[in-house]
Amino acid sequence: MNDTGGSLIEVLLVVAVISVVIGTAAHSFRFTDQLRLDHETAFLAKRLQYVREISRNADDFSALGYRELSLGPCFSLKMGGQGYYYRVGSKKVESWELPRDIYISCNRQEMVFYKDGDATNCTFSLSLGNKKRFVIVDRVGRIRIE
Numbered sequence: 001m002n003d004t005g006g007s008l009i010e011v012l013l014v015v016a017v018i019s020v021v022i023g024t025a026a027h028s029f030r031f032t033d034q035l036r037l038d039h040e041t042a043f044l045a046k047r048l049q050y051v052r053e054i055s056r057n058a059d060d061f062s063a064l065g066y067r068e069l070s071l072g073p074c075f076s077l078k079m080g081g082q083g084y085y086y087r088v089g090s091k092k093v094e095s096w097e098l099p100r101d102i103y104i105s106c107n108r109q110e111m112v113f114y115k116d117g118d119a120t121n122c123t124f125s126l127s128l129g130n131k132k133r134f135v136i137v138d139r140v141g142r143i144r145i146e
Contacts, residue, residue: 033128040102041126041133041145044084047096048135048143051075051086055113075122076110102128117141 006014055073073093075086081103085095098104104126111122117140124135134146 034131036099037102037126037128037131037133040098041135043096044104044124044126044135045143045145047084047086048075048137052113052117052119052141052143056115056117074110074112077104077106081105098126102126111137113141 051073073086073088075084077084078095078097081098082100083095083097084104085092087093104124106122106124108120108122111120113119119137119139119141121139122137124137126133126135135143136146137143
């Protein structure tokens with residue numbers, strides 16, 4: 001007699017191995033989402049620090065032809081929460097897009113850094129699925145991630 005099929009123990013062993021591989025892969029995908037969100041949050045904080053630093057050089061902007069400097073550089077969100085930009089006066093200077101599954105929101109329409117380093121306090125929220133991270137800018141211009 002020729003036995004070509006596998007025994008029940010072999011089939012259960014293969015199912016167990018496949019289950020472990022799928023379970024490990026699913027966990028790493030969730031971990032990857034958290035890393036992506038942390039990465040975008042860190043980039044947002046660095047870009048806010050950059051805008052804060054250039055706000056101290058408002059005289060350089062007026063020399064480049066930017067007018068309406070009653071406020072410092074303004075940091076604003078794009079419509080739909082898919083990105084953000086900063087502008088000086090009415091001119092958009094630089095703009096950034098977020099990955100399509102990460103959204104940003106803020107408790108203000110726009111945030112301003114003043115020449116003395118102060119800022120309008122603002123809380124940015126980045127979300128990916130049910131995960132959220134926050135970048136908080138306080139009144140004296142300090143930036144922190146939570």
